[in-house]
Amino acid sequence: MIVGIDGPSGTGKSSTSKAVAAKLGLRYLDTGAQYRAITWWMLHHGIDIKDPAAIAAAAGRAEIVSGTDPSAPTITVDGTDVAAPIRTQEVTSAVSAVSAVPEVRARITELQRSIAKEAVPGIVVEGRDIGTTVLPDADLKVFLTASEEARAARRSGELKGKDAAGLKATQEALARRDAADSTRKTSPLAKAGDAVEVDTTELTLEQVIECVVTLVEEKQQGR
Ligand SMILES: Nc1ncnc2c1ncn2[C@@H]1O[C@H](COP(=O)(O)OP(=O)(O)O)[C@@H](O)[C@H]1O
Numbered sequence: 194m195i196v197g198i199d200g201p202s203g204t205g206k207s208s209t210s211k212a213v214a215a216k217l218g219l220r221y222l223d224t225g226a227q228y229r230a231i232t233w234w235m236l237h238h239g240i241d242i243k244d245p246a247a248i249a250a251a252a253g254r255a256e257i258v259s260g261t262d263p264s265a266p267t268i269t270v271d272g273t274d275v276a277a278p279i280r281t282q283e284v285t286s287a288v289s290a291v292s293a294v295p296e297v298r299a300r301i302t303e304l305q306r307s308i309a310k311e312a313v314p315g316i317v318v319e320g321r322d323i324g325t326t327v328l329p330d331a332d333l334k335v336f337l338t339a340s341e342e343a344r345a346a347r348r349s350g351e352l353k354g355k356d357a358a359g360l361k362a363t364q365e366a367l368a369r370r371d372a373a374d375s376t377r378k379t380s381p382l383a384k385a386g387d388a389v390e391v392d393t394t395e396l397t398l399e400q401v402i403e404c405v406v407t408l409v410e411e412k413q414q415g416r
C-alpha cells in the first residue's frame with residue numbers, strides 16, 4: 194500500500210501522514226525533511242545557494258538517510274543527526290531555492306523511490322510532487338489544502354509568543370515559499386489528476402486523519 198500526500202505548507206501533511214501510517218502499520222517518509230537536509234548540507238559546506246550551478250555540482254555529495262518509523266522518524270546527513278537544524282529559519286528560507294535545482298530533485302527522487310520500493314507492508318509518503326512525479330502509480334493520492342490564514346495560524350501556533358505582526362510575517366513567508374514551490378520548472382507543487390482533494394480549513398487534525406484512514410481502507414477493500 195503506497196499512499197502519497199501532497200499539498201502546500203501548513204495543510205497538515207506531516208501530522209496526518211505520521212498518524213495514518215502509525216494507525217495502519219505503514220512506514221512514513223517526510224520528503225520535505227530530505228530537501229531540508231540537503232539544504233542544510235549546502236549551507237554547512239558554504240555553497241552559494243543563489244548559484245544553481247554550484248548547487249547542481251554538489252548535489253551528489255550529501256549522504257542522506259531517512260528512518261521511516263512513524264513513531265520516531267529520523268534524518269541524518271553524512272552520519273550527523275540533523276532533525277533539529279533542518280527546522281531553523283535559515284534552512285526554511287533557503288530550501289525553495291535548493292529544491293528547485295533539477296540535479297537535487299533527481300537525486301532525492303531516486304532516494305524516495307528506493308525507500309518506497311523497500312517499504313513493507315507499505316508507506317505513507319508526504320511532500321509536494323509525490324502524486325505527480327515521485328510515485329505516479331501510488332495506490333492512493335491525497336492533496337491537502339487549507340486557506341492561507343488557517344495555515345499561517347497553525348504555523349504561528351508552533352512558534353511560542355507570536356503576536357499579530359509575527360502572524361503576518363509568517364503568512365507572507367509561507368505565501369512566498371508556496372509561490373516558489375508552485376512555479377518552479379521541475380516537478381512543481383501540484384495536485385495529480387487522480388488525487389482526492391481534502392480542504393482541511395474547517396476540519397480538526399483528528400477529522401483529517403480519520404478521513405485519510407477511511408480512504409486507505411476503501412482502497413484496501415478494493416472499493
Ligand atoms: N486540521 C488541523 N487543524 C488545526 N491544526 C492543524 C491541523 N492539521 C495540522 N495542524 C497543525 O498545524 C501545524 C502544521 O502541520 P503540519 O502537519 O506540519 O503541516 P505540513 O506538513 O503540511 O506543513 C502543526 O502544528 C499541526 O499540529
Ligand SMILES: Nc1ccn([C@H]2C[C@H](O)[C@@H](COP(=O)(O)OP(=O)(O)O)O2)c(=O)n1
Binds near residue numbers: 201207226292
Ligand atoms: N516533495 C517535496 C517536498 C518538499 N519540497 C521542498 C519545498 C518545501 O518548501 C520544502 C520544505 O518542505 P516541508 O514539507 O518541510 O515544508 P513545511 O513542513 O510545509 O514547512 O521542501 C519539495 O520541493 N518537494
